[in-house]
Each structure stands twice: as structure tokens, then as C-alpha cells.
Amino acid sequence: MWGVSGPKISVARTPVCSVWRGNWRLTPSFPQRSQDGNWVPGLPAHPEVLACLGCGIPAGRGGGAWCAPWWLACWTALCAAEAVPACPFPCTCDGRGLQVDCSGLGLTAPPPDLPAATRSLLLLNNRLSSLPGGAFANLSGLQRLDLSNNFLDRLPRAAFGDLANLTELQLRNNSLRALDAALLRPLPRLRHLDLSLNGLARLPPGLFDGLPALRSLSLRANRLQSLDRRTFEPLAGLQLLQVADNPWECDCHLRDFKRWLEWFSYRGGRLDQLACTLPKELRGKDMRMVPMEMFNYCSQLEDQNSSAGQEVPGPPCTKASPEPAKPKPGPEPEPEPSTACPQKQRPRPVSVRRAIGTVIIAGVVCGVVCIMMVVAAAYGCIYASLMAKYHRELKKRQPLMGDPEGEHEDQKQISSVA
Numbered sequence: 481m482w483g484v485s486g487p488k489i490s491v492a493r494t495p496v497c498s499v500w501r502g503n504w505r506l507t508p509s510f511p512q513r514s515q516d517g518n519w520v521p522g523l524p525a526h527p528e529v530l531a532c533l534g535c536g537i538p539a540g541r542g543g544g545a546w547c548a549p550w551w552l553a554c555w556t557a558l559c560a561a562e563a564v565p566a567c568p569f570p571c572t573c574d575g576r577g578l579q580v581d582c583s584g585l586g587l588t589a590p591p592p593d594l595p596a597a598t599r600s601l602l603l604l605n606n607r608l609s610s611l612p613g614g615a616f617a618n619l620s621g622l623q624r625l626d627l628s629n630n631f632l633d634r635l636p637r638a639a640f641g642d643l644a645n646l647t648e649l650q651l652r653n654n655s656l657r658a659l660d661a662a663l664l665r666p667l668p669r670l671r672h673l674d675l676s677l678n679g680l681a682r683l684p685p686g687l688f689d690g691l692p693a694l695r696s697l698s699l700r701a702n703r704l705q706s707l708d709r710r711t712f713e714p715l716a717g718l719q720l721l722q723v724a725d726n727p728w729e730c731d732c733h734l735r736d737f738k739r740w741l742e743w744f745s746y747r748g749g750r751l752d753q754l755a756c757t758l759p760k761e762l763r764g765k766d767m768r769m770v771p772m773e774m775f776n777y778c779s780q781l782e783d784q785n786s787s788a789g790q791e792v793p794g795p796p797c798t799k800a801s802p803e804p805a806k807p808k809p810g811p812e813p814e815p816e817p818s819t820a821c822p823q824k825q826r827p828r829p830v831s832v833r834r835a836i837g838t839v840i841i842a843g844v845v846c847g848v849v850c851i852m853m854v855v856a857a858a859y860g861c862i863y864a865s866l867m868a869k870y871h872r873e874l875k876k877r878q879p880l881m882g883d884p885e886g887e888h889e890d891q892k893q894i895s896s897v898a
Contacts (some may be wrong), residue, residue, distance in 0.1 A: 487521035568593055581628075582606070597621065604628040604650070611639045621645055628652040628674070635659065641666045651747035652698075653677040660685045669693050676700035676722065683707065689714050696720040701754075706733040709740040717746070722752045730767055738767055878898045 567573035568591040571582040579600040579835040582591060589607040594601065606632040616622060622643050622862060632654040640646065644665050652674045653830050661684040664670065680702040688694065694715055704726040712718070721744070728734065741751065759823070808898050 487765040511836050519608060566593075567595070579813045589792065590684065594619060600624040602626045604630070608632055611635060613638065614642075616640070619643065624648040626650040626852055627654070632652050635663055637662050638666075640662065643667060644669070646670055647670040647693075651678070656680060658682075659684060659687060664688065665690045667691065671695045674698045677701070678702055680704060683711050686827070687711060692717060694718055696722075696734055699726070701725040703727065705729045706731075707737045709736040712737075712740055712744075718749060720750050724753040726754075727757045728754055729758045730762050730770060731759070731767075732775065734767065735775045736779055738770070738772070738775070741768060 507567050567577065568582075569578065570585055571580050572589060573580050573595070574685040575594040577597055579602070580594060583601045583602045585607040587603065588608060589612060590601075590603060590608070594616075598619055599621060600807070601616075601619070601624070602621060604626045605628075608627065609632060613634070613636065616625075620642055623645055625640075625643065625646060625648070628650045632651070633656060635656070637660045640649070640663070645668060649667070649672070651671060653676070656675070656678040657680065659675075659680065663675070664687060668690055670691055673691075673694060677700065680699070681704065682705070683699075685708060685750050688697075688711060691714065695717060697715070697718060697720070700722045701724075704723070707723075709897050736839060741754070746753065751768070756762040756767055756770070862888070
């Protein structure tokens with residue numbers, strides 16, 4: 481080995497150097513010309529050193545000049561080998577240490593002393609149940625972290641506090657039941673998040689605050705029954721949302737989220753499927769196909785409860801009630817009111833047949849009334865004309881029925897005229 485200023489570097493023998501003698505102290509310096517005119521890279525022009533560097537000629541005048549480039553190449557290779565970070569055992573790394581693959585090794589904790597230059601860390605298919613504090617403290621440049629197929633049941637608030645440049649986080653197929661609302665806030669550049677195949681029953685408000693760059697989100701195969709619209713409003717750049725295989729309850733709790741889905745689809749977002757589980761009338765139907773008018777009764781319930789000064793409860797009970805027990809012989813007990821699932825009267829659906837019948841009956845009645853009015857008008861006109869004719873005839877008969885004196889005077893006037 482060569483004695484170096486500082487720690488020693490072990491170099492394996494090569495066929496070029498068949499005999500190794502002594503230790504030489506190397507100093508990083510540029511090639512220099514010695515007193516006899518030879519180029520020496522910071523070393524005395526010793527024949528054995530020149531021979532070990534690959535130069536087979538003795539160190540005479542001009543011989544060191546041929547070995548100077550060889551020495552620079554060797555020194556550069558040694559420095560580069562020393563600069564490459566060590567790969568943590570038993571993981572595998574690529575040539576530059578940018579990707580560290582520790583998958584399928586049965587690890588119960590992330591390996592220590594991870595290279596600071598790591599860009600991709602694969603820890604899938606292990607036995608991780610928790611993440612200790614500072615597990616990724618020196619990985620400020622990490623861009624991809626895969627923790628899929630482990631046994632993670634909880635994640636501390638500061639689990640990803642040092643990963644400001646992370647763009648992809650895979651937490652698929654773990655045992656997560658709940659998430660801290662501030663878990664993802666240190667990840668402003670996150671673009672892809674996979675939380676599928678866990679046991680999440682709800683998402684805390686503010687979980688996605690501070691994630692403007694998120695493009696794809698997977699919540700498939702969890703235990704989600706409803707979602708809050710306010711949780712998704714910060715995701716203005718979301719393009720793909722996967723929510724299939726969840727027990728969705730298409731009731732009043734999902735009304736606001738349905739409105740957000742309509743806006744999400746309008747701006748070009750993609751959604752896989754949101755199939756209703758309850759109520760049974762909508763079971764298997766996609767939430768996007770349910771008309772918004774079916775949620776009008778939710779507003780009525782809210783108005784009634786607010787006018788009564790009570791807190792707005794949830795939607796009408798939609799869960800299937802257990803089958804009643806068989807009655808026992810004897811007097812029937814009085815039914816007890818159910819407080820867990822109160823029965824609320826549903827609005828009666830509109831019957832199209834009844835509406836058509838009502839219109840027909842109203843038309844017939846209006847027609848009959850109109851006909852009666854026409855008949856009455858015609859009768860009035862006929863009666864008026866008859867009465868007018870009668871009065872004219874009566875006036876004609878009145879002179880004929882006058883007194884005889886008047887008739888005598890008329891005759892006198894006629895005779896005098898004649």
C-alpha cells in the first residue's frame with residue numbers, strides 16, 4: 481500500500497507492477513520538472529515507482545515525461561474511488577449511489593449511514609412496523625421513497641420532516657389505521673402518493689394542505705365511508721384520484737364531496753370508481769350517476785334542525801337493521817322507541833300516472849264549464865231577441881186598441897183633406 485497524507489488507501493496489485501517495495505508518501509500536486517529536467521508528479525523520479533505506474537523505461541532524461549500523464553490518471557482514479565459513497569450492507573446500490581435497493585431483505589428498521597446523495601430508496605417487502613426518528617435525516621435530496629408491503633401501523637408527525645425534495649411516496653399495503661394531519665406538510669414537491677390497501681377509516685382535515693404539486697392520489701381498498709370536501713380543496717393540480725373498493729355510504733355526508741367530484745371531472749380530472757354500498761337502493765351504483773336532486777332532503781333536514789336549535793345530525797339511518805327475533809308466546813310487549821336508528825318519514829315520490837290523470841280531469845272539467853257558458857250565452861241571446869220582437873209587436877198593436885173618439889177625429893181629418 482501507499483502511505484498517503486491522512487488515511488491510507490489500499491490498492492490491489494496489477495500485472496503491471498510485479499514487485500512492490502516500500503511505502504511512498506503521496507501528495508496531491510501538479511507535475512513538476514526536477515533538476516535533471518524530468519516531469520515528476522509530486523514524487524521523486526524513482527525507477528520502481530515509475531515502473532509500478534506502468535512506465536517500463538528507466539527514469540532517465542525524458543523518461544518521467546512519459547509517465548506524468550499516467551500518474552495523473554492513476555491519481556484521478558484513486559480520488560474518484562475514494563469519493564464514491566459506501567453502500568450500506570446488505571443493500572445494493574448503483575454505480576453512483578443514487579439508488580439504494582433494500583427491498584425483500586426482512587429489515588425491521590431502515591439501514592443506517594445511507595449515502596447522502598441517494599435519490600431513490602427502496603424499502604418495500606420488508607418487516608418495518610414503525611419509522612424511528614431521524615431515519616432519513618441526511619437524505620435531503622431524496623426524491624423517491626418506497627415503503628410498500630410492510631407492517632407500518634403508525635407514522636410519527638416528523639417521519640418525513642427532512643425530505644423537502646421528495647416527489648413520490650409509496651405506502652401501499654401496510655397496516656395504517658390513522659394519519660397525522662401534519663404528516664405530509666414537509667413535502668411541498670410531492671407529486672405521487674399511494675395510500676392504497678391500508679385500513680384508513682377517515683382522513684383528518686388538513687392532511688393535504690401544502691401539497692400544490694400533487695398529481696396522483698390512490699386511496700383504494702381502505703375503509704373509507706365518506707370524505708370531506710374541504711380535505712381535497714387544496715389539491716388544485718390533482719389529475720388522478722383512485723377511491724375504488726371502499727364501503728361508500730351515499731348519504732348526506734357524501735353530498736359535498738359529490739359536488740367536488742363534479743368540479744374535479746369538469747376540469748379534466750380522472751376518477752376510477754366510487755360505487756355505493758349503502759343505502760341498498762343505490763348499492764353498486766356509481767356515485768357520479770346519482771342525481772343531485774336526491775340530496776335535496778338533506779337541506780330540509782338541516783333547516784328543520786337549525787330552526788329547532790339542535791345540532792345538525794347525520795343522514796337518515798341507512799344501515800341494515802338486524803332481523804327481529806321471533807315472537808314468544810304470551811302477551812306482546814309494547815314496542816320500544818329506537819334511539820340508535822330513528823325512523824324518519826321519507827318524501828313520497830311523484831307519480832307520473834297521477835299527474836297525467838289530474839291533467840285529464842282538469843281539462844274535462846274546464847271543457848264542460850266552457851260548453852255550459854256558451855250554452856248560457858246562446859240562451860241569453862235567443863231570449864233577448866225574442867223579448868225584443870215581442871215588444872215590437874206589442875207596440876204595433878197599441879194603436880189598434882185605442883178609443884173610438886180618436887178614430888172619429890181621424891176620419892174627420894181625412895174627409896176634410898179629401
